[in-house]
Amino acid sequence: MKTSIYQLKWGTFNLIEGDFISQYAALYGEWSDVEVQFFLENLNSSSNVIEVGSNIGMHAVPIAKTISGGGGELFCFEPQRVIFQTLCANLSLNQLTNVHAYNLGVGENEQLIEIPSSNYDTAWNYGSFSLDKGFSTEGNFIGVESKELIHVISLDKHPEVNRLEDIDLLKIDAEGFELNVLNGAKNLIERHKPIIFVEAHIHHSNELISYLDKIGYKCYWFISERYQKNNYFKQEKSLGGMDFNLACFHKSKQSTLPEELRTTPNNLLTEIPIVSNRFDLPPKS
Numbered sequence: 496m497k498t499s500i501y502q503l504k505w506g507t508f509n510l511i512e513g514d515f516i517s518q519y520a521a522l523y524g525e526w527s528d529v530e531v532q533f534f535l536e537n538l539n540s541s542s543n544v545i546e547v548g549s550n551i552g553m554h555a556v557p558i559a560k561t562i563s564g565g566g567g568e569l570f571c572f573e574p575q576r577v578i579f580q581t582l583c584a585n586l587s588l589n590q591l592t593n594v595h596a597y598n599l600g601v602g603e604n605e606q607l608i609e610i611p612s613s614n615y616d617t618a619w620n621y622g623s624f625s626l627d628k629g630f631s632t633e634g635n636f637i638g639v640e641s642k643e644l645i646h647v648i649s650l651d652k653h654p655e656v657n658r659l660e661d662i663d664l665l666k667i668d669a670e671g672f673e674l675n676v677l678n679g680a681k682n683l684i685e686r687h688k689p690i691i692f693v694e695a696h697i698h699h700s701n702e703l704i705s706y707l708d709k710i711g712y713k714c715y716w717f718i719s720e721r722y723q724k725n726n727y728f729k730q731e732k733s734l735g736g737m738d739f740n741l742a743c744f745h746k747s748k749q750s751t752l753p754e755e756l757r758t759t760p761n762n763l764l765t766e767i768p769i770v771s772n773r774f775d776l777p778p779k780s
Contacts, residue, residue, distance in 0.1 A: 496577065496615040504528065504727035505557040506589040509581055511615055516550060519734055524727030526553035527738050529719040529770055530692075534558055534664065537690055537751055540565030543659050545650065545689075547601045547676050548668035549573045552585040558664075559591045568593050570656055574600040574645050575624055577615055595655055600626050600647035601669070603678040612643045625670035649679030662687040668694045673703060684710060688745035692717070695741045703741065704758050712743040715756040716767045737769075 497512040510517035549571035579598040
């Protein structure tokens, strides 16, 4: 595995050569930055955040910087050992001490499972890794694979998470494992009613929306283009892609998104507006 240090929009990052997210960040100086700006709009310096699937920290770093001034804490969970080590390097490079990082999987029940690992030399989207499908969520992985054991925990039984008096945001990027994560966080969600920002794969989005509705949440489509014309390095588009997420607010709380993005039983994704870079915020120092 080869890595290089880059100065990007939200700080200093150690990026992995060949990793899709790292490649994108090195080219544009940012990663899915419309999402970052949504998070920052909904957080303050005392907010507490849980991020399931932190990857190398492209979103963890700006979130942690935003909540650092008033005692806010970020809890990061990343199951891939080597990716987790890169996450920790990036937290350290940015001198962030308000982050609790765990090399753990998150699901419904506590268990010990075997997952694939790699030397991370093969060009691949390692951010697409999932606990149940490994590296092969976007096709057959052709790189070197080995096996490792990892602990899977539920958020409801995590002692550090459960000491928090409030949680403002629960961010989940678990590549199809989202319902397992939510089922393991029922008490946490009922107690804190955080904003839930969750990746929504097309094949199970209806099930996810239905589940969140039943526990008292209203959901909004947050569909965004990864490439933004005003990207940090001012580069022309050569890599693109779309991100499909749900931003969900408890029905007792005010949404910060327009009603035209609200999910309905019959709305088609082709009819949902793409969220633009309307949160054009300066980077935190």
